Amino acid sequence: MRVGPDHPDLAQTLARYALSLQETKRKSEASAMRTRVEQIVAKNHDSRSTKHTVDVRNLDRNSRAWRE
Numbered sequence: 001m002r003v004g005p006d007h008p009d010l011a012q013t014l015a016r017y018a019l020s021l022q023e024t025k026r027k028s029e030a031s032a033m034r035t036r037v038e039q040i041v042a043k044n045h046d047s048r049s050t051k052h053t054v055d056v057r058n059l060d061r062n063s064r065a066w067r068e
Helices: 010-021 027-043 057-061
Strands: none
Touching: 010 027
């Protein structure tokens, strides 16, 4: 199976990567990943599949951490 650039699995991976970037103080890169995750989630919002979900709450928990 091929996973495309807007596949929900990619959003899950990028969300975890964004958290890692944030924890290592790479805020601008983390912010870019967060934006990309939000774009993918928005594109897949109409999907009826509950198999693919992304929990973005952790990305917003410390919203100040995203700002430089």
